[in-house]
Amino acid sequence: MTLFQLLRQFIRQHWRHYAAAGAMLAAVAVMTVWIPRRVGTVIDGMVSHQLDQRALLTELGWLLAMGAAIYFLRVGWRMQLFTASYQLGVELRTRLYQRLSVQGAGFFQQQRTGDLMALGTNDADAIELASGEAALAGFDGSLTFALVIGMMLLGVDWRLALAALLPFPFMAWAFRNITHHVHEASRDSLDRFSKLNEQVQETLAGVRTLRALGLEQRSAAQFAELAEQAAAASLSAQRWEAAYEPAVGIALTSAGALTLGVGGYLVWHGDITIGALTSFTMYLGQLIWPMFAAGWVLSLLERGKAAWNRLEPVLSQPLSIEDKGTLSHPPAGLLELQHISFTYPGQVQAALEDICLRIAPGQTLGIVGPTGSGKSSIIRLLLRQIETGHGRICWGEHPLSAYPLHALRRAINWVAQEPFLFSASIADNIALSNPAATREQIIHAATLAAVHDDILRFPQGYDTPVGERGVTLSGGQRQRVAIARALLTDSPLLLLDDALSAVDTDTETRILQHLARLRLQTHAQGTERSAVIVSHRLSAVVDADQIIVLRDGKITEQGTHQQLLERQQWYASQWRYQQLEASLNAA
Numbered sequence: 138m139t140l141f142q143l144l145r146q147f148i149r150q151h152w153r154h155y156a157a158a159g160a161m162l163a164a165v166a167v168m169t170v171w172i173p174r175r176v177g178t179v180i181d182g183m184v185s186h187q188l189d190q191r192a193l194l195t196e197l198g199w200l201l202a203m204g205a206a207i208y209f210l211r212v213g214w215r216m217q218l219f220t221a222s223y224q225l226g227v228e229l230r231t232r233l234y235q236r237l238s239v240q241g242a243g244f245f246q247q248q249r250t251g252d253l254m255a256l257g258t259n260d261a262d263a264i265e266l267a268s269g270e271a272a273l274a275g276f277d278g279s280l281t282f283a284l285v286i287g288m289m290l291l292g293v294d295w296r297l298a299l300a301a302l303l304p305f306p307f308m309a310w311a312f313r314n315i316t317h318h319v320h321e322a323s324r325d326s327l328d329r330f331s332k333l334n335e336q337v338q339e340t341l342a343g344v345r346t347l348r349a350l351g352l353e354q355r356s357a358a359q360f361a362e363l364a365e366q367a368a369a370a371s372l373s374a375q376r377w378e379a380a381y382e383p384a385v386g387i388a389l390t391s392a393g394a395l396t397l398g399v400g401g402y403l404v405w406h407g408d409i410t411i412g413a414l415t416s417f418t419m420y421l422g423q424l425i426w427p428m429f430a431a432g433w434v435l436s437l438l439e440r441g442k443a444a445w446n447r448l449e450p451v452l453s454q455p456l457s458i459e460d461k462g463t464l465s466h467p468p469a470g471l472l473e474l475q476h477i478s479f480t481y482p483g484q485v486q487a488a489l490e491d492i493c494l495r496i497a498p499g500q501t502l503g504i505v506g507p508t509g510s511g512k513s514s515i516i517r518l519l520l521r522q523i524e525t526g527h528g529r530i531c532w533g534e535h536p537l538s539a540y541p542l543h544a545l546r547r548a549i550n551w552v553a554q555e556p557f558l559f560s561a562s563i564a565d566n567i568a569l570s571n572p573a574a575t576r577e578q579i580i581h582a583a584t585l586a587a588v589h590d591d592i593l594r595f596p597q598g599y600d601t602p603v604g605e606r607g608v609t610l611s612g613g614q615r616q617r618v619a620i621a622r623a624l625l626t627d628s629p630l631l632l633l634d635d636a637l638s639a640v641d642t643d644t645e646t647r648i649l650q651h652l653a654r655l656r657l658q659t660h661a662q663g664t665e666r667s668a669v670i671v672s673h674r675l676s677a678v679v680d681a682d683q684i685i686v687l688r689d690g691k692i693t694e695q696g697t698h699q700q701l702l703e704r705q706q707w708y709a710s711q712w713r714y715q716q717l718e719a720s721l722n723a724a
Contacts, residue, residue: 138453140438140445144268147225154221155272161214162277168203169423170284175200176419180412214273222269229261232452239542241457242522243482248451251335256451259330260444263323267441271434278430285420285427293417294409300399301392301421308388308428315380316435322374324443329367331447336363342606374440381432389425396421458521462541468548469629470533472496472519472667478527479514488514489690492528498629499656499665503678505708506687512671513554514690516634519669520551550628552636556619558607563592564599566607566618571625582625585651587644588617612639620648624655631668637677642719645677653680675712676719684708 148155179196233256289298340347340356347356400414409417477492489511496502504512517523518530521537530537537545550570558566567582568574574582579599583589591614595601607615616639623631631652637645656666670678678684679698686694686701686708694701694708701708 140442151221154217158214158218161210165207165210166280180415225268226261226265230257233257243457249335251338252331255331255334256448260448263440263444266437271437274430275434278427282427285423289420293413300395304388304391308384311384318377320439322377323440326370326374329370333363333367378436385428460542462539464539468532473531476528487690496667500682501668503681503684504671510687511690516632548628549630550623551632552619552623554635558603560605562600567621570622582621585624586617586621587647633670635671
């Protein structure tokens with residue numbers, strides 16, 4: 138879809154506002170064009186002494202009335218037009234947000250956060266101006282130009298009009314060349330602002346790291362360079378936009394000189410009156426707005442086109458994860474991975490190869506292995522953040538793709554190794570998965586996650602703001618708040634992706650004991666909650682019903698804790714090493 142197709146579609150949707158604004162603009166243009174003709178008639182009447190005082194006052198009264206009507210009509214069309222045009226900015230930002238909210242992780246790996254933020258600010262503003270200011274100036278300027286030229290040709294003298302229009306083809310040629318440069322400069326300006334936005338976002342997000350490494354001056358120098366480039370690109374765009382004005386000025390000055398020369402000749406020979414020449418001169422002055430409007434419209438449209446060329450690909454990009462599930466009931470039953478293989482885009486080596494697993498309702502699966510062995514890839518496949526390359530994952534005899542994404546993810550509670558906390562209170566962050574939860578339920582979930590005592594040590598307790606990304610909390614506290622958030626709902630599947638890595642072994646033991654008791658309670662109530670625990674620390678999976686060891690994307694060991702110890706392979710070796718390390722730390 139092009140920018141003009143977008144604007145045409147939007148104008149059709151809001152045709153009442155645009156029709157009302159157009160009618161008011163047409164009335165303004167007609168009265169504006171009519172005024173010079175009345176002024177010319179009054180001057181001729183005064184010159185010929187055919188206009189008495191009463192008639193003069195009547196004419197002046199009509200002129201004042203038309204001036205007042207033009208004022209109120211201009212206010213009216215602005216209210217109608219901008220009410221609609223601002224709605225386009227709202228709709229574009231809403232469409233962008235909705236599209237981003239359903240895109241998969243693969244999409245965001247190819248995009249920059251700062252660039253996406255720029256699309257919702259600068260680029261949306263440019264398109265909004267094209268739908269409002271450009272539409273206004275284009276309609277008003279075109280209508281005024283047509284009426285003025287018509288009055289000059291038919292109402293005054295066609296010879297004088299043709300002489301005044303001689304410079305205009307040269308102005309059109311200048312506009313054509315300037316427009317190309319405006320488009321390129323506008324695109325570069327938007328790109329530069331996007332890069333500057335990205336630098337600011339990354340700097341603020343990583344400000345603690347920059348300070349720890351003493352990179353403040355280097356970061357400031359990079360920002361200054363990007364800011365200078367953005368300013369230079371914006372200035373270049375403004376310079377090309379300003380080039381419209383000299384082109385208009387030269388054309389109108391030349392037209393004025395020709396009008397005086399030809400008009401004086403025609404008055405001298407009695408072909409036109411002084412009043413007619415005065416009217417024509419006023420009409421020529423009224424051409425200033427349409428000419429400047431033409432330059433303004435071209436500038437806004439080219440900037441809008443450059444912005445739309447950046448925004449449209451994001452809005453129309455296919456979803457990285459297709460959501461075509463039709464099953465209405467929530468997933469439940471046996472969870473099975475059938476010969477799963479997966480390779481990340483751009484990679485040669487498979488992240489997972491021929492993975493076969495069965496997780497019965499109520500069972501706990503432990504996944505361990507060296508770094509980069511594919512543990513988190515299994516979690517991402519279960520969440521459908523990525524799609525399987527070979528094989529399929531079934532839950533309750535149906536493939537995961539048969540469930541709508543919202544239903545699938547509502548049935549899963551996921552705690553990442555680096556959980557995200559919002560700039561809200563601790564209670565609000567815990568209740569994110571269940572906004573209707575009572576304070577008692579929130580406290581119970583925090584107790585299960587072994588973070589209740591830590592929360593009570595804060596001056597404001599559960600009402601303590603955590604800051605952006607939970608900056609006021611430690612890594613272990615952030616993980617435990619995220620675990621509490623996951624435990625606040627009764628989803629049938631719990632995924633812990635190394636979610637205990639930042640807590641000590643004693644706290645880890647308490648959390649796992651709480652999870653085991655919760656599992657027994659839910660079993661007694663007739664519900665079954667399965668769990669998948671990914672961990673580098675083997676003590677986190679000791680009580681799992683089955684444990685798999687991943688190495689280079691393949692399952693190399695599988696069994697219970699005791700069975701794996703008896704096989705004397707990687708798992709047993711790591712267990713002895715970690716137990717020795719724990720005993721030394723305790724000593």
